[in-house]
Amino acid sequence: MTTTLPLSDDALAASLRDLRSAAPASIGYGALVEAGLADRYATIPTELGAVFVAWNGRGVSWVTKAGERDDFELRFRVAVGREIQPAEALPNDLGQAITRRLAGDRRVRIPLDLRGRTPFEVAVWTKALEIPRGEVRPYGWIAAEIGKPKAVRAVGTALAHNPVPLVVPCHRVVRSDGMIGQYSMGGPDAKRRILAAEGLDTRWLEAEAARGNRYTGSDTTHIVCHTTCRDARRVTDRHRVHFPSLAAAASAGYRPCKHCRPVSLAGVA
Amino acid sequence: MDTDVALAIRLAGDVDAAFPTLVAEHSDRLYTIALRLLGDGRDAEEVAQDALVRAFRAMHEYPHERIAELRLRPWLASITVNLARNRRRRIDDRQPPSSLEPMLDAGYDPPSDGAAAPAVTAARRETQRELAALLLRLTPAVRTAIVLRHIDGLSLAETAQALGRPEGTIKAQVFRGLRELRAMLEVAPEPLVPIHAPASAGQPLRALEAVR
Numbered sequence: 452m453t454t455t456l457p458l459s460d461d462a463l464a465a466s467l468r469d470l471r472s473a474a475p476a477s478i479g480y481g482a483l484v485e486a487g488l489a490d491r492y493a494t495i496p497t498e499l500g501a502v503f504v505a506w507n508g509r510g511v512s513w514v515t516k517a518g519e520r521d522d523f524e525l526r527f528r529v530a531v532g533r534e535i536q537p538a539e540a541l542p543n544d545l546g547q548a549i550t551r552r553l554a555g556d557r558r559v560r561i562p563l564d565l566r567g568r569t570p571f572e573v574a575v576w577t578k579a580l581e582i583p584r585g586e587v588r589p590y591g592w593i594a595a596e597i598g599k600p601k602a603v604r605a606v607g608t609a610l611a612h613n614p615v616p617l618v619v620p621c622h623r624v625v626r627s628d629g630m631i632g633q634y635s636m637g638g639p640d641a642k643r644r645i646l647a648a649e650g651l652d653t654r655w656l657e658a659e660a661a662r663g664n665r666y667t668g669s670d671t672t673h674i675v676c677h678t679t680c681r682d683a684r685r686v687t688d689r690h691r692v693h694f695p696s697l698a699a700a701a702s703a704g705y706r707p708c709k710h711c712r713p714v715s716l717a718g719v720a
Numbered sequence: 721m722d723t724d725v726a727l728a729i730r731l732a733g734d735v736d737a738a739f740p741t742l743v744a745e746h747s748d749r750l751y752t753i754a755l756r757l758l759g760d761g762r763d764a765e766e767v768a769q770d771a772l773v774r775a776f777r778a779m780h781e782y783p784h785e786r787i788a789e790l791r792l793r794p795w796l797a798s799i800t801v802n803l804a805r806n807r808r809r810r811i812d813d814r815q816p817p818s819s820l821e822p823m824l825d826a827g828y829d830p831p832s833d834g835a836a837a838p839a840v841t842a843a844r845r846e847t848q849r850e851l852a853a854l855l856l857r858l859t860p861a862v863r864t865a866i867v868l869r870h871i872d873g874l875s876l877a878e879t880a881q882a883l884g885r886p887e888g889t890i891k892a893q894v895f896r897g898l899r900e901l902r903a904m905l906e907v908a909p910e911p912l913v914p915i916h917a918p919a920s921a922g923q924p925l926r927a928l929e930a931v932r
Contacts, residue, residue, distance in 0.1 A: 463898060463905075466851055467870040469844065474751030478765055479743040482772035488736060508773070 480536060484508060487564060490527070491538040495546070497553060497617055498648035499641055504541060504549065507533075510562030511545070514615045516636060531567075553617060555584035555649070561618055568614075571599070575609040582623040585650040586679040588711070589627040595714040603627065611635055622646060629660025629678070651679060664693035666713055668705045675700040680711035724792045732788035735779045743772055746792070749872050750800045756867045757804040758811070759856045767807050771800040794882035797868055801882065808860070854904050858897055865893035866901075 483489035485508035492505040494517050503523055505513035513527060520537060527535045540546060551559045557580070565573055574597045582588050590606045599605070610621040616636045622645050626632040631653060634642035643653045659678055667683035668675040670690050675697065676683035683691075694700040697707065697715045707713045727745065730738035750771050755764035775796055779787050855863055868879045869890070876894075880887040 460898060463902060464870050466847060467866065468873065470752070470756055470848055470852055470855075470871050472748070472752045472755055474747040474768060475765060478751060478769045478772070479747040481769045482743050482747075482776070483740060485769070485773040486736075486739060486776040488739060 483534070487566075489534040489536070490531070491536055492523075492527075493538045493541045495541065495549065498645050499617070499636055502617065502636075505535060506541065506545060507564055509564040509566070511549070511615050511618055512564040514618055549618060557581075557583065563615055563618070565614070571597075571602075571605065572609040572612065575606050576613055576615075576619045576621070579610065579613075579619055579621055579624055582620060583681065584620075584623075586677070586681065586711070587623050587625045587646065587651065587656070588677060589629070590624055590632075591627045592677070592712070592714055593624060596712070600714070607633075617645070623649075625656075629665055630657060659693070662693075663695045666694040666697060666700055668692040668694060668700055668703075673705050674708050675705040675713060676708040677711045677713050680708055682708055682710055728790045728792055729788050731779060731790070732784045735776065735787070739776055739779075742775070742792070746796050747772065749793075750796060753797060753800045753867055753872055754804050754807075756852065756855055756871055757801065757860075757864060758808060759852065760811075763807055763811065764804075767800060767803045771796065771803050774799055774803070791878070791881065793872075794874060794878040797872060797874060797878075798882040798884070801864055801868070805860070851901070854901055857904065858900060862893045862897040862900070865890050866897035869894045870898075 480489060484491055487507045487509040490505045490507045490512055492503050492513070494501050495504055499516065501517035503513070503515050503517050504511060505527060512531065515523065515526075517523075524535050524537075527533075541549070545561070548559045548561045552561055565576070575593055578593045578596050590610070591600070591603045593610075594600050594603045594606045597606075606624075610624055611633065613619050613621040613635065616622065616634075622634055622636070622642050624632070631639045631642050631646075633639065636642075636645075646653050656679065664678065666675050667678045667680075667686065668691075669683075669686040670692050674682070675694060692703075692705075694703070694705070697713055700707075701715075723745070727738060727741055731742065747768065751764055751768040754767035754771070755761060758764055758767065778799075779790075782790075855866065858866065864883065865879060868874045868882055869876065874882060876887055876890055879894075880890045883890065
């Protein structure tokens, strides 16, 4: 087929104008996502089953158990106030980072989009990130570490509102009496499951707590730790000593471990 | 451009709130600029999106007064042209000019109004394809001037501003571009599809292979 191409200036200009194209919709939405004004989400497998991970150009914005897409999208729009659309998969670097973090690599950096959250909440979540895989700390420990020793209840509330569970391991924070406590991703049972997957014997932990054993010391070093501290778990049975409180440990001449930094919860409501 | 002035003022007040409007109003033209400079739809998509994101980040760095005074059309065009130039360099690095990779992409079809007869539409598409291919044979500077001035529709002054060159230079480049396009059209008896990356300027058009 031969076409007649316009040779006059005006006709040529008109043909050039005809080369205008409509952009695929993904460009505009992609730009909004990169700018952090809209989000995308994809599904990843975890120990707790499939979860939705939402993200934008600033980082991961939301993690929740996978379910009905419409329901999730609606909840996201209401809670976060941004548009969200499904994607095939997470961006490569983000997906790999999350996989490594869930496998226990604490050094991997995962950008988080925590806009709109209070400095207190961010401090609580940041502190939770320091708890190693396979260990737990009480709510009161986080409160003390962030310089708000009396805000134990507020710490619990902040952890319950953690928008990025698993990525920020709020499941590694337990009740100050050593019991497992609540968990936003499916209650205490889910919390036990994820802790077990991380190598923690939760039945043993809860049994110790029931016996009033909150802290573990070594009679050779005279150092006292949280029961799940990796240093405490290296103590041989012959030398292991249990304490119901730090005060009891202190009066027996034990000093707190420098790794897990147990703090006195005496006087805390 | 009155709507652009109003948009710049809104952006100066709140970049985040007004940015979606900028995206809605400028995505098509930035995509078109990138597509006609590069000839590849995928590259053009990335360049256009990147240009929007860079504009967003730049505005977050600028003081309010500077945003309010932005002339959005030439400013966004210049960001896109620079990104397309960098992209072109990378494409050339990974694809030697002898490559047989198809280098032309007709791009997204503008929404059809349904009025045109199929034969007319087909002929028009053929014309678009030919012209898009010929554009890629212009030197980059001349092609850029033509794309901004005649496809995007910037004024001579806006094109000069976007490219940071004197108006006289742009005028000469546009003139030369139109003349070269016309010359190529005159010796093109049949629809043309380039069989390889841009040949050196001045190479006879017969080197292109006519299809069918």
